[in-house]
Amino acid sequence: MSEDRGFADEQSPRRLLESSVAYSGPIWDVVSEKFTLTDDGEPLVRDFIRHPGAVAILAMNEQGQILLINQYRHPVRMTLWEIPAGLLDVEGEDYLTAAVRELAEEADLVAEDWNVLTDLFLSPGSSREELRIYLARGLHEVPEAERHERFHEEAEIKMLWVDLDDAVKAVLEGRIHSPSAAAAVLAAAAARSTGYAGLRPGDAPWPEHHSEHHAWPNGSVR
Template identity: 75%
Template sequence: MTGTQGFADEQSPRRLLASETVYSGQVWDVVKEKFTLTDDGEPLVRDYITHPGAVAILAMNDAGQVLLINQYRHPVRMTLWEIPAGLLDVDGEDFQVGAARELAEEADLMASEWQVLTDLFLSPGSSREALRIYLARGISEVPAAERHTRTHEEAEIKAEWVDLDDAVQAALQGRMHSPSAVAAVLAAAVARGNGFRDLRPADAPWPEHHSQHSTWPNGPVR
C-alpha cells in the first residue's frame, strides 16, 4: 500500500458453499459456513456469532466531562467502566433513535446534539457484531416520572462524570477494558482537537451493519 490518505476497509465477498445455524441462543446464534477464498480454492469452514449489532454513546457535558458507567460483566467476572450501550434489537428502529433509547435507559439522560464518533467490528474473527459509537452533547436529564426501571445487572449501574483526559489515561494505563469505552474516549480526545468538526452527522450511512444488505454480501448460497 502506498500512502495512507483515504484508505478504507472494503467488502470482500467470497464464494459461499454452505451455511447452517448450529446453535440458537436467546440473543444471538452461532453459524457454521463453508466458503472458498478463490473460485477453485480449497473449502474452508468457520463458525461465527450472528449479532443484531449495537450502539454506544459517549455523553459529554458542557464542562467537557464524559459519562462512564460501572457494570458487572459475568463472562470476565469483573465490574467494568463502560459507556451506555445496547443491542439494536428493535426491528426497523433508526440507529440514532436506538442510541437515544439506550442513553435514557442506562443513564437517565437525553441529548440534543448527536454525531457519529466511530464505527467498529468488536471481534471480526468470531462475530459479525457491528458497533456504532455516538458522541452525544447538549445533555439533560430524563424526567423522574419517565425513567426506565433497570433490572438484573443494570440495576447495579453506577455513573460518574469524568474528565476526558482522565478517561484517556485510564485507557492507556490498562485501568479500563471495555472496547467501546476505550475506543470512544481515544477517538473523542483526537476529535476534540478541532472542535469535533470532522465527525460525521448522526444519520451518516452505516453500510457495515448487516441490516443494510438485502442478502449476505456475497449473495445467496449456491
C-alpha cells in the first residue's frame, strides 16, 4: 500500500437549499440547514451549533513543564484538567490577540514566543466550533495589580505545572478528558522531537475558520 504524505482535509461546498435559526443563544445558535450532496441529490436536513470559535493555549516554561488549569464544567458535572482557552467573541479581535488575552485572564501569564500547535473542529458532526491551539513560551507573570478578576466557574480555577511526559501519560490513561488539553499535550509531545522547529508561527493563516469563508455561487456555501 502506497503512502500519501500530502493528504489533508479539504473544503467541499455543497448546494445549500435552506438555512434557518432554530434557537438563538447568547454565545451560540442552533441552525437547521437543508442541502444536497450532489446537484440532483436527495435533500438532507442537518441541525448544528453555530459557534464563534475559540482559542486555547499550552503554556510551557523553561523546564519544559506545561500549565494545566482545573475548572468545573457543569454539562459533565466534573472538574476537568484543561488548558487556558476562550471564545473568539470580541468583534475585530484576531486569533493571536485573543489567545494573548485569554492566557493573561486565566493564567496571569504573558508569553514572548507563540506557535500554532494544531487546528481542530471539536465536534464536526454537530457543531461548527473551530479551535486553534497555540504553544506559548518565554513566559512572564502579569503584575498582580494588573491581573484579571475571575468570576463564576473561573473563580475556582486551580493551576498545576506538570512535566510534558506526565501529561501524555495522563491523556493515554484516560485521566484528562478535555479535547483541547489532550490534543495540545499530544501535539506538543510529537513536536518536541524537532525542538518545535516545524510548528507554524503564531500569526499563521487559519482558512478553516468561518470568518475566512465566502459565499459560493448557486446557493452553496464554503
